[in-house]
Amino acid sequence: MSFDYSRTGALFLLILMSTSLFSQRAPFNREEFINRRDALMNKADADMIILFGKPAPETGTPFRQDNDFYYFTGIEDxxxxxxxxxxxxxxxxxxxxxxxxxxxxxxxxILCSGEDPAGKGFDAVVPVGHLDEYIVRNCGRRSGSDVYIRIMPPDVVNGGRMEMDLHYARSARSHYNDQPTLNTYRVNKLKERYPYINFHDISPLVDELRVIKTDWEKEILRKNGKVSAEGVKAAIMVTEPGVYEYEVEAAAMNVVSSHGALGAAYPPIVASGPNSCTLHYDRSSRKAEDGDVLLIDFGACMDYLTMDISRTWPVNGKFSPEQKKVYRLLLAIQKACIESYKPGVKEKDVIAYVEKKLGKMDLDLSGLENYISHSMKPPAENGELKVENIISGFGHFVGMAVHDVGVYGDEGLRPGMVFAIEPGLYNPEIGIGVRIEDTVLITDDGCEVLTRAVPKEIDEIEELMNVE
Ligand SMILES: [Mn+2]
Incomplete structure (x- = not known):
């Protein structure tokens, strides 16, 4: 099986023409990074804040800066x-x-180039060998200086802070793999070297800033939303019986790479048939067959900000009655969730709204007790729909990491928050897994669906698949 290249070629040309304005990487924004540092310094009651960037990259891998360090510097050295x-x-x-x-x-x-550091917004650039001299000169005159460092784990593009520690916890099941992380090593080293300094964790303050996106970030996220959406549309359009999952993945990657993405935000999930029931299936190696669903979970990383989209469609271009039943329910829930989002809204408000909305709809719940959701619970119990079994809260934040930092807090949703809502239902016995996911930005009076350009109505998807 191979692509219909004439169709694919015409599609890419169309995409290039329609989104060329959004295809540039963002230039260095000096004021943005100065403002972020000022905001952090205003929040922290500190004598000093220290943030470490990543050391030299491993040979052969492109360098990606530590998220927290990048957020406050924009520097990739x-x-x-x-x-x-x-x-x-x-x-x-x-x-x-x-x-x-x-x-x-x-x-x-910057140091070795002789470049004026003021051009990048810094007061000075100094050899790193002088770091301890600087710490001692500023904090060594008395006992009890308050110095903020990152004590929580760093997050990475496809892993949240907690997920990083889960990873280490799992590695440490064998004591031969149980070594401290670089972050922990640095924390311990500073505490050992300077027992008279009070070290505090900067991460809660960093997360409070990162969770509310700035205007500059919103522009990048909008651009990413459009480009990632075009990637998923291209994936839908190349799907037909006999296509390999990696061919579908390549169609999506081609679009985002040719629009300035730094890569995928996480290993793309392109899961056909039974693979659709493995939530994080990322091998992309199976041939999709007639009668299968194809579930894609995909997003680009652009200018250090990610995107998260899931769509599910029938490989043969026509939803079967069973596929339709599951899809309709999830779509109704996902759309109702999105309708309910606005500043001040809390999780219980979302559930109440969705239940009210779905109560008025004529939904077929028969057989759905055989499916399970992300919470590993069935969507219906005794013929009664359980919305809270399908949506687990608001969903995860999206930002520099695809499972981004932040907490919702007592105020509920706030303008500038960006998160992904991804109801999904999975039935491994018949190999049908369905997930519908969009990334949304909370605005002053509602929300903006950043990934809205990918169709999700049944007839829209069928139409897109049958374009010749
Ligand atoms: Mn997601």
Missing amino acids: PGSVLIMLPSSGESVLFQPVLAEREIYVSGSN
Whole structure:
């Protein structure tokens, strides 16, 4: 099986023409990073804030900066450290002194290039070998200075802070793999070296900032929403019986890569037939057959911000009655959730709204007790729909990490929050898994569906699949 290249080619041309304005990577935004540092310094009652960047990349892998470090600097030079002094508002960058050969092979950093650090918004750039001298000069005159560092784990593009610790917890099942993380090593080292300093965790303050997206971030997220949506549309359009999951993945990746994405936000999930019931299936190796569903969970990473979309469609272009029944219920729930989102709304309000809305609809729940949701519970008990079994709260935040930092808190939804709502139902016995997911931005009076360009109505999907 191969693509119909004439159709695919015409599609890509159309996409390039329609979204070329959104295809540029964002240039360095000096004011944005200065504002973020000022906001953090205003929040922290600190003598000093220290944030470490990532060390040199492993050979052969592209460098991706630590999310928290990038959020406050926009700097991707390996081995950098940032110190902020809230009393004076100063930001000083510490960078390694590079060997001539190193610069020749991998390029320079701000320190070695002789570039004026003020151009990037820093008061000074200093060799990293002076870091401890700087800490001692600023915090060593008395006992009990308050220094903020990151004590919680870092998050990564496809893993939240907690997920990173879950990963380490699982690795540590064998004591041969039980080593401290780099973050923990740094925390312990600072505490050991400076027992007279009070170290505090900066991560709650960082997360409070990161969870509310700035105007600049919103623009990038809108761009990513459009480009990722075009990727999923391309995936829908190349699907037909006999297509391999990796071919569908390639169609989506082609679109986002050609629009400036730094890559996928997480390993794309392209799951046909029985694979659709494995929530994080990422092997993309099966041939999709007539009668299967195809579930894709996909998003790009653009300018360090991610996107999260899931769609499910029939491989042969026509939903079967069983597929339709599950799909209709999930779509009704997902749309009702989105309708209910606005500032101040809490989880219980969403459930009440969805139940009220669905109560007026004529939904066929028969046989759905054989499906399970993300919460591992059936959607209906004794013929009664259980909305809270299908939606687990608001869904996860989306940002620099696809399972982004932040907490909803007592105020409920707030403008600037971005999260993904992804109801799903899975029946491994018959190999039907359905998930519908959009990423939404909370606005002043409602929400904006960033991924709205991907169709999700049954007739829209069938129409898109049958375009010749
Ligand atoms: Mn998701």
